[in-house]
Amino acid sequence: MAEVKRARWTNWAGNQSAAPLQIHQPRTEDELLAVVRRAAQQGERVKAVGSGHSFTSIALTDGHLLDLTQYNRVIESTTDRDPERSEPARHLVTVQSGIRLKELNPQLWDLGYSMTNLGDVAYQSISGAMSTGTHGTGKDVGSIATQVRALRVITGDGEVVECSMDHERELFQAARVGVGAAGLISTVTLEVEPAFNLRAQEVLVSADDLFANMDSYLEENEHFEFFWFPGSDNALTKRNNRTTDEATPLPRWREFVTDEIVGHRYMAHATKLLRVPGLRMKLRSLLEGARGEYVERSYKVFTSERKIPFYEMEYFIPSEHAREAFERVRVLIDRSGFGVVMPIEMRWVAPDDIPLSTAEGRPTTSIAIHMLKHQEFQPYFEAVETIMTEYEGRPHWGKLHFQTHRSLAPLYPQWDAYQAARARLDGRGTFANEYTDRVLGAVGG
Ligand SMILES: Cc1cc2nc3c(=O)[nH]c(=O)nc-3n(C[C@H](O)[C@H](O)[C@H](O)COP(=O)(O)OP(=O)(O)OC[C@H]3O[C@@H](n4cnc5c(N)ncnc54)[C@H](O)[C@@H]3O)c2cc1C
Numbered sequence: 001m002a003e004v005k006r007a008r009w010t011n012w013a014g015n016q017s018a019a020p021l022q023i024h025q026p027r028t029e030d031e032l033l034a035v036v037r038r039a040a041q042q043g044e045r046v047k048a049v050g051s052g053h054s055f056t057s058i059a060l061t062d063g064h065l066l067d068l069t070q071y072n073r074v075i076e077s078t079t080d081r082d083p084e085r086s087e088p089a090r091h092l093v094t095v096q097s098g099i100r101l102k103e104l105n106p107q108l109w110d111l112g113y114s115m116t117n118l119g120d121v122a123y124q125s126i127s128g129a130m131s132t133g134t135h136g137t138g139k140d141v142g143s144i145a146t147q148v149r150a151l152r153v154i155t156g157d158g159e160v161v162e163c164s165m166d167h168e169r170e171l172f173q174a175a176r177v178g179v180g181a182a183g184l185i186s187t188v189t190l191e192v193e194p195a196f197n198l199r200a201q202e203v204l205v206s207a208d209d210l211f212a213n214m215d216s217y218l219e220e221n222e223h224f225e226f227f228w229f230p231g232s233d234n235a236l237t238k239r240n241n242r243t244t245d246e247a248t249p250l251p252r253w254r255e256f257v258t259d260e261i262v263g264h265r266y267m268a269h270a271t272k273l274l275r276v277p278g279l280r281m282k283l284r285s286l287l288e289g290a291r292g293e294y295v296e297r298s299y300k301v302f303t304s305e306r307k308i309p310f311y312e313m314e315y316f317i318p319s320e321h322a323r324e325a326f327e328r329v330r331v332l333i334d335r336s337g338f339g340v341v342m343p344i345e346m347r348w349v350a351p352d353d354i355p356l357s358t359a360e361g362r363p364t365t366s367i368a369i370h371m372l373k374h375q376e377f378q379p380y381f382e383a384v385e386t387i388m389t390e391y392e393g394r395p396h397w398g399k400l401h402f403q404t405h406r407s408l409a410p411l412y413p414q415w416d417a418y419q420a421a422r423a424r425l426d427g428r429g430t431f432a433n434e435y436t437d438r439v440l441g442a443v444g445g
Pocket of ligand 1: 129133184
C-alpha cells in the first residue's frame with residue numbers, strides 16, 4: 001500500500017486543507033483494516049476521503065487519511081429473484097467504496113444498468129456522496145443513499161459489520177448518511193435499473209413564467225430543476241424524462257459551447273452578462289441553440305462538468321415553503337449589494353426514512369447558493385441561513401453552513417437513533433474530527 005508521511009491535503013474548492021500524520025492509499029479491505037486497527041491501538045484518528053468535493057471541513061484529519069482512489073473496483077453484479085415474492089427482480093451491484101461516480105457510471109452502462117438518479121456532477125466517490133446525502137432532483141426520487149441496499153462497514157475498533165434493512169438495520173440506516181462518523185464504509189451494494197436514456201429539455205424562461213408554470217413543471221416531469229440568475233429575471237429550467245428513443249448526442253461543437261462556455265463561464269458570470277440587454281438575447285439563443293433538447297444516456301444527462309471553483313451553501317426545507325423562501329432570498333439579493341454573480345439552484349428530493357438524511361420525513365426542496373472563489377461569501381451565506389432556519393432548514397452536510405449539533409439535533413427526529421448506532425460503530429471516536437465534533441457532538445456525549 002502506498003503511504004506518504006506529512007503531506008498536505010486540500011479539497012477541490014481549495015478552502016480546506018490538512019496536514020495528516022500519514023496518507024494511505026489502500027487497495028484491499030485488509031489494508032483498510034490494518035490502518036484502522038493500528039490507529040485504534042495507538043489512540044489515533046482516521047478519516048477516509050473520497051474526491052474532496054465537500055466544501056466543509058468534513059474530510060479533514062490530523063491523523064491517518066485514507067485516500068480511497070485505488071479502492072475503486074466493481075466487485076459483483078447480481079440479480080436477486082425471490083420466487084416467493086411477486087415483486088420484480090432487483091439488480092444489485094457491489095463496489096469498493098472509493099469508486100468515483102464517473103468511473104462507476106460507464107461500467108454500469110456496459111453491464112446494462114443505470115443509477116436511478118444522480119447529482120449535478122460525477123466527480124464524487126460513492127461513499128462520499130452517500131455519506132453527505134448527495135442528491136439530484138425529482139420530487140418522487142430520493143438521494144443517492146436511498147439507492148443503497150447493503151454495506152460492509154468497518155468499526156472504530158477494526159471489526160467488519162455487514163448490514164442492510166434486514167440485518168443490523170439501525171447500523172445500516174446510520175451509515176447510509178453517516179457524515180463520515182458512523183464507521184468506515186468498505187463496500188456499497190446499490191440497487192440499479194436497466195440502463196435508460198433521458199430526454200433533456202433545457203430552456204431559459206422568465207421568472208414570471210417559471211412561477212406561473214411551476215406546478216405543471218413538477219407534475220409533468222420526472223426530474224425538474226432551475227437556476228435563477230439574480231437581477232436578470234431569467235431562469236434556466238432543466239427537465240429530464242425517461243425515453244426509449246435512441247440517443248441523439250450533441251455534436252462536439254455544441255457540447256463544447258455548452259460545457260466550456262455555457263456550463264462554466266456563463267454559469268459563473270451569468271448575472272452580470274444577462275443584465276446587458278444586447279448580450280442577453282445572444283446568450284439566450286446561444287444557450288438554447290447549443291443545448292435545447294437532446295436524448296442521451298442517463299448519466300450523461302444528469303451530470304456535467306464544473307471547472308470554475310466556487311463556494312456553495314445548500315439548504316433543504318419542506319417543499320410547501322419553497323416558493324416563499326425563494327422569494328425572500330430573491331429580495332435579499334436585490335437589496336443587499338452582496339454582488340452575487342452566480343445562480344440560485346432549486347431542486348426537489350423525495351422524503352426518506354434515513355436518520356440524518358436532509359430529506360428525512362418530509363417532501364423536500366433544496367435551495368443552493370454560490371459565490372465565486374475570490375468573493376466574500378460569509379455575509380451572504382449567513383443572511384440566507386437566517387432565512388432558511390425559519391423554515392426548519394437542514395444544511396447539506398458537505399456544503400458551507402454555520403450550524404452546530406445544538407441547533408441541528410432538533411431538526412432530525414431520529415437524531416438519538418443515529419447517535420446510538422454511531423456509538424456502536426465507533427465508540428472510541430476513531431473516525432471523528434473537528435467537523436463531526438461541531439455538527440454531531442462528541443461520540444457518546
Ligand atoms: C462542483 C460540485 C458539485 C456538487 N454537486 C452536488 C450535487 O449536485 N448534489 C449534492 O447533493 N451535492 C453536490 N456536491 C457536494 C458533494 O456531492 C458532497 O460534498 C460529497 O460528499 C462529495 O463526495 P466526495 O467523494 O468528494 O467526498 P469527500 O468530500 O471526500 O468526503 C465527504 C465525507 O464522506 C466521508 N467518506 C468518504 N468515504 C468514506 C468511507 N469510505 N467511509 C466513511 N466515510 C467516508 C468523508 O470522511 C467525509 O466525511 C457538489 C460539490 C461540488 C464541489
